[in-house]
Amino acid sequence: MKRHLGTGLDRLDLRRSAAAVALLTAASVALTGCGRDDDKSAGGEAQSDAIAEGEAKGEIEVWAMGTEGEMLEEFSAAFEDANPDADVKVTAIPWESAHDKIAGAIASGETPDVSLIGTTWMGEFAEAGGLMPTPEGLVDEADFFPGAWGSTEVGGTSYGVPWYVETRVLYYRSDIAAEAGWDEAPQTWDDLKQFATDLEEKGGAEFGLNLQPGQTGSWQSVMPFAWSNGVELTNEDGTEYTIDSPEMVEALDFYTSFFKDGLSAERILDPGELESGFADGSYGSFISGPWHTGLVEDAGLSQDEYAVAPLPGPDSAPGASFVGGGDLAVFQDSDNSDAAWKYVQWLSEAETQQAFYDEVGDLPAVESAWETGELAEDPQLQVFGEQLGSAVSPPSVPTWEEVAGAIDSLVEQASKGATSSEDAVSQMQQQASSIGTGL
Amino acid sequence: MARSGPTKTRHVDPTRRQQAVAAWVLALPFMALFLVFTAGPVLASLGMSFTDLRSVDIRNPLAVEFVGLDNYTKLIGDPLFRKVTFNTTLYLVLGVPLTMGFALAIAVGLNRITRLRGFFRVGFYLPVVTSIVAVSVVWKFLLREEGGLFNTVLGWVGVDGPGWLDDTSTALPTLVVMAVWRNFGTLMVIFLAGLQTVPRELMEAAEADGASAWGRFRHITLPLLRPTLLFGAVITSIGYLQFFEEAYVMTKGGPLDSTRSITFFTYDQWGYGNYAYASAAAYLLFIAIMLLTLLQFRLLREKD
Numbered sequence: 001m002k003r004h005l006g007t008g009l010d011r012l013d014l015r016r017s018a019a020a021v022a023l024l025t026a027a028s029v030a031l032t033g034c035g036r037d038d039d040k041s042a043g044g045e046a047q048s049d050a051i052a053e054g055e056a057k058g059e060i061e062v063w064a065m066g067t068e069g070e071m072l073e074e075f076s077a078a079f080e081d082a083n084p085d086a087d088v089k090v091t092a093i094p095w096e097s098a099h100d101k102i103a104g105a106i107a108s109g110e111t112p113d114v115s116l117i118g119t120t121w122m123g124e125f126a127e128a129g130g131l132m133p134t135p136e137g138l139v140d141e142a143d144f145f146p147g148a149w150g151s152t153e154v155g156g157t158s159y160g161v162p163w164y165v166e167t168r169v170l171y172y173r174s175d176i177a178a179e180a181g182w183d184e185a186p187q188t189w190d191d192l193k194q195f196a197t198d199l200e201e202k203g204g205a206e207f208g209l210n211l212q213p214g215q216t217g218s219w220q221s222v223m224p225f226a227w228s229n230g231v232e233l234t235n236e237d238g239t240e241y242t243i244d245s246p247e248m249v250e251a252l253d254f255y256t257s258f259f260k261d262g263l264s265a266e267r268i269l270d271p272g273e274l275e276s277g278f279a280d281g282s283y284g285s286f287i288s289g290p291w292h293t294g295l296v297e298d299a300g301l302s303q304d305e306y307a308v309a310p311l312p313g314p315d316s317a318p319g320a321s322f323v324g325g326g327d328l329a330v331f332q333d334s335d336n337s338d339a340a341w342k343y344v345q346w347l348s349e350a351e352t353q354q355a356f357y358d359e360v361g362d363l364p365a366v367e368s369a370w371e372t373g374e375l376a377e378d379p380q381l382q383v384f385g386e387q388l389g390s391a392v393s394p395p396s397v398p399t400w401e402e403v404a405g406a407i408d409s410l411v412e413q414a415s416k417g418a419t420s421s422e423d424a425v426s427q428m429q430q431q432a433s434s435i436g437t438g439l
Numbered sequence: 440m441a442r443s444g445p446t447k448t449r450h451v452d453p454t455r456r457q458q459a460v461a462a463w464v465l466a467l468p469f470m471a472l473f474l475v476f477t478a479g480p481v482l483a484s485l486g487m488s489f490t491d492l493r494s495v496d497i498r499n500p501l502a503v504e505f506v507g508l509d510n511y512t513k514l515i516g517d518p519l520f521r522k523v524t525f526n527t528t529l530y531l532v533l534g535v536p537l538t539m540g541f542a543l544a545i546a547v548g549l550n551r552i553t554r555l556r557g558f559f560r561v562g563f564y565l566p567v568v569t570s571i572v573a574v575s576v577v578w579k580f581l582l583r584e585e586g587g588l589f590n591t592v593l594g595w596v597g598v599d600g601p602g603w604l605d606d607t608s609t610a611l612p613t614l615v616v617m618a619v620w621r622n623f624g625t626l627m628v629i630f631l632a633g634l635q636t637v638p639r640e641l642m643e644a645a646e647a648d649g650a651s652a653w654g655r656f657r658h659i660t661l662p663l664l665r666p667t668l669l670f671g672a673v674i675t676s677i678g679y680l681q682f683f684e685e686a687y688v689m690t691k692g693g694p695l696d697s698t699r700s701i702t703f704f705t706y707d708q709w710g711y712g713n714y715a716y717a718s719a720a721a722y723l724l725f726i727a728i729m730l731l732t733l734l735q736f737r738l739l740r741e742k743d
Binding site for chain 2: 409
């Protein structure tokens with residue numbers, strides 16, 4: 001039928017990559033007796049040897065997605081000036097196909113030297129044996145936001161360097177909040193509840209705080225509450241999920257109480273609905289990342305009408321938040337890994353990070369890059385900077401996306417009152433345990 | 440020599456031979472592409488479905504365990520897979536008869552009128568060529584709980600409409616309605632072509648014998664249309680069993696997985712890197728499509 005021909009780009013991609021992987025495994029029909037090699041697991045692997053001194057030489061092939069991909073080649077001219085024998089070649093690839101493209105490259109051994117890797121993919125690609133452990137002494141772990149560094153560590157070994165970050169904060173209508181008697185942002189969970197209630201009752205908002213009632217990505221709003229409450233999703237070496245805990249139940253209970261009390265809408269909003277609703281005062285506040293400053297200003301709000309604040313913790317702010325973004329990794333199959341790591345090192349220097357922020361607007365993963373310039377002066381950016389200090393990355397294990405999917409669907413059930421928080425959390429644990437961390 | 444009569448020489452006509460060579464040469468590029476990019480992956484994914492291959496194994500795809508039918512038994516026990524199977528079946532059972540019935544009714548109607556037939560034909564066919572993404576955005580607006588066209592109209596007659604896509608009991612039927620609207624055009628065109636092959640003389644003769652309109656439709660049109668109906672049923676069922684885009688764009692499979700389909704499930708599993716498990720799910724769907732098609736051929740084939 002016609003409908004299956006022209007549409008569904010994603011599915012076409014899916015089919016194409018399915019075909020690619022299927023091809024690679026074609027012979028496995030006959031050879032499945034080979035069996036698994038148990039000691040090839042990531043983690044426990046030593047960091048790579050330190051790279052040689054001196055300038056980078058040769059061609060460095062880089063893959064990057066989104067705006068980064070478009071801007072990086074030109075931006076790297078400064079690196080090429082300092083290393084005249086090096087030539088940085090950037091290939092921009094779209095985010096939508098990046099995961100499969102990198103997976104395909106790792107499978108075939110035809111990888112670039114360096115790539116931008118979404119933080120939640122690190123576990124999978126490292127476990128697949130595609131990424132090279134970060135060399136000893138390349139960068140200092142302490143220079144980076146701890147959550148961002150955490151995303152590079154798979155089973156205790158670091159497989160890359162954080163490049164840029166994003167984190168979630170509380171957006172609220174400061175003018176409506178002032179009317180409702182709030183001159184500053186809520187600091188504790190109790191505050192947050194009262195704040196949302198007041199925005200509704202005194203400020204006239206339809207919903208005090210918009211939270212995502214489950215579905216894709218809702219774990220990114222739920223987990224900050226859980227992390228603030230002391231939840232650890234896996235054990236130390238990432239071999240077991242440890243989701244079921246009284247803290248997790250308490251956090252989910254708190255999260256879902258906003259739906260039960262009518263402070264959050266129980267349905268998924270359409271694209272653009274949140275921004276326009278925030279602008280006309282029907283949504284008093286919401287939790288989101290740095291991209292939303294632009295979106296709410298496009299919807300017609302000025303910085304006098306809305307504000308951002310670190311997320312409240314159970315007892316004090318800032319609580320934990322989610323940290324996402326991108327890491328830079330060098331592939332095992334890179335034939336110029338020394339120069340590649342030098343390039344990564346250069347990109348993670350504080351000055352480079354600051355310059356990259358000026359050029360592209362990506363928030364630096366290096367803490368000291370926030371100490372001068374616009375990043376230090378802009379009060380809104382400072383909120384993000386402060387929040388990043390206590391932001392946590394999800395476990396870097398190969399199965400995280402699948403477990404996150406399970407969590408999303410159970411968050412939906414709990415938000416809609418179809419299950420209790422206790423049951424939802426114990427089912428999260430049950431599903432996560434049966435999936436396993438994959439390490 | 441026992442052989443008698445004119446001996447058959449194995450002489451091959453040189454032109455024929457050349458033609459055969461040319462045919463093979465011309466067919467070769469397609470054959471090669473087909474074997475490498477279609478038959479190969481299809482067989483490989485079948486093999487894959489009997490292993491525990493995951494995305495982390497891509498560097499050593501051969502170093503996986505053979506697990507027999509484990510993926511299949513796990514699927515059958517997976518509550519989510521059962522749910523998506525139920526959803527897909529419901530979509531099929533509601534969608535196929537509705538689409539066919541609607542298409543047939545419109546086709547019969549259009550076959551009667553002569554004025555404006557082209558206009559209506561284009562109008563009814565139009566949804567088929569629209570982009571699902573554009574259509575779904577518009578439908579989402581129409582279906583909004585507050586201020587949506589459907590609920591506004593229902594409000595005029597005093598009915599308080601629900602949030603069609605936000606309720607687990609209405610979301611799937613709503614998608615079925617949208618699918619019927621979007622897909623009946625293709626069948627309508629096919630049925631219209633089928634209706635035009637029904638001989639006029641037969642109809643006139645029946646009319647002269649006093650057969651009612653319904654009687655003529657029931658005993659002349661429908662039997663003559665049988666092959667066309669079979670074709671329609673098969674392609675619609677195959678399409679509906681693979682339903683994905685509507686749910687992906689409109690509801691993301693929610694609320695509470697009530698619009699998640701088997702294809703959607705497979706897509707998710709593939710995304711999670713469970714290549715073997717996803718392949719097994721795809722093969723179960725493939726088997727279902729095969730069985731259903733066979734069944735339809737059986738039920739609707741020409742009765743001698």
